[in-house]
Amino acid sequence: MSEWIKQYARALGFELVGVAPAQPPPHAESFLQWLAQGYAGTMEYLQRTARLRVNPAELLPDARSAVVVGLNYAPAELPETDYRIARYALGEDYHRVLREKLETLLGAIQALAPDTQGRVCVDSAPVLERDLAWLAGLGWYGKNTCLINTHRGSYFFIGVLLLTLELEYDSPAEGGCGTCRLCLDACPTGALIEPYTLDARRCVSYLTIERRDSIPEAYRASMGEWLFGCDICQEVCPFNRPRVHQPLRAQPAREPRFQARPLPRLHEILTMDEGAFTARFRGSAITRARWRGLVRNALIVAGNRGDPALRPLIERYCHHEDPILRETAQWALARLAARQGSSGTQVCP
Numbered sequence: 001m002s003e004w005i006k007q008y009a010r011a012l013g014f015e016l017v018g019v020a021p022a023q024p025p026p027h028a029e030s031f032l033q034w035l036a037q038g039y040a041g042t043m044e045y046l047q048r049t050a051r052l053r054v055n056p057a058e059l060l061p062d063a064r065s066a067v068v069v070g071l072n073y074a075p076a077e078l079p080e081t082d083y084r085i086a087r088y089a090l091g092e093d094y095h096r097v098l099r100e101k102l103e104t105l106l107g108a109i110q111a112l113a114p115d116t117q118g119r120v121c122v123d124s125a126p127v128l129e130r131d132l133a134w135l136a137g138l139g140w141y142g143k144n145t146c147l148i149n150t151h152r153g154s155y156f157f158i159g160v161l162l163l164t165l166e167l168e169y170d171s172p173a174e175g176g177c178g179t180c181r182l183c184l185d186a187c188p189t190g191a192l193i194e195p196y197t198l199d200a201r202r203c204v205s206y207l208t209i210e211r212r213d214s215i216p217e218a219y220r221a222s223m224g225e226w227l228f229g230c231d232i233c234q235e236v237c238p239f240n241r242p243r244v245h246q247p248l249r250a251q252p253a254r255e256p257r258f259q260a261r262p263l264p265r266l267h268e269i270l271t272m273d274e275g276a277f278t279a280r281f282r283g284s285a286i287t288r289a290r291w292r293g294l295v296r297n298a299l300i301v302a303g304n305r306g307d308p309a310l311r312p313l314i315e316r317y318c319h320h321e322d323p324i325l326r327e328t329a330q331w332a333l334a335r336l337a338a339r340q341g342s343s344g345t346q347v348c349p
């Protein structure tokens with residue numbers, strides 16, 4: 001049955017698949033400590049659901065096995081834009097894609113073993129998912145805190161199908177970064193405070209996606225052109241670089257829904273109202289930032305780009321009713337001026 005499930009999962013398009021015992025994740029304690037140290041920032045939902053997130057029995061009573069899958073999301077081509085978006089958000093929202101495939105897999109298993117109960121987990125318990133992926137042999141933890149597969153790198157989504165079925169378990173993945181510390185040195189905000197530890201409060205992914213209020217000034221210039229998310233610590237990782245003897249590395253996603261959708265230019269984002277935002281990004285993970293968050297990020301990117309043509313668009317927010325957008329516009333104008341070599345003291349007209 002285990003082998004049949006794996007073959008079926010591969011036929012559904014999953015590049016990686018393994019089976020782990022449905023047990024509390026081995027790294028549960030370090031996750032709880034990480035939360036206690038405040039590294040999760042304003043992601044209170046992690047705190048609220050922490051205990052649930054570390055126990056498969058909370059998600060499916062009598063769970064015995066976890067079928068863990070990996071789906072490559074790296075699009076074949078990065079889109080032409082004047083800003084950057086993390087690769088995982090360039091195509092269709094992964095939640096729907098992954099859930100649909102895992103539900104098909106569950107249906108096929110239940111057709112063969114009708115008494116089996118199952119539960120699909122996609123981002124419902126990320127800690128559990130990553131630990132289970134390690135236990136199922138999909139990859140090992142990198143110093144950038146991503147799960148890395150020696151042959152395929154780290155550009156893949158993880159999904160879990162919990163089952164009440166007993167299956168044959170795979171062995172935990174072996175591998176490691178060795179002495180490499182490229183990700184720690186490349187992180188623009190110093191968010192990787194030590195190997196394997198991320199201070200999310202400094203991470204551009206958290207700042208641009210999860211943070212709802214103002215982005216602290218200390219990190220704005222370091223955001224560079226990242227409008228939504230950040231891939232730097234994955235881009236520099238040698239396991240994401242093509243190698244002659246590693247033909248699977250850096251292969252583009254086979255899933256057509258993960259190919260990059262066309263993106264608006266920065267000036268279009270700066271002129272979008274909430275309705276236009278919703279219509280433009282429907283079905284994309286970018287909606288997670290919400291309209292205000294994306295415009296706030298766009299103002300920062302506009303300042304960082306130093307393009308004088310963007311100045312009138314930044315000024316549109318100088319007297320906006322939203323204080324966060326007003327204040328960010330002020331900063332962006334000063335940054336723009338500084339990038340153009342003037343004193344950096346220009347303010348809203």
Ligand code: SF4
Binds near residue numbers: 187198202205232
């Ligand atoms: S995603 Fe970007 S900001 Fe966050 S840890 Fe990686 S390199 Fe640093």
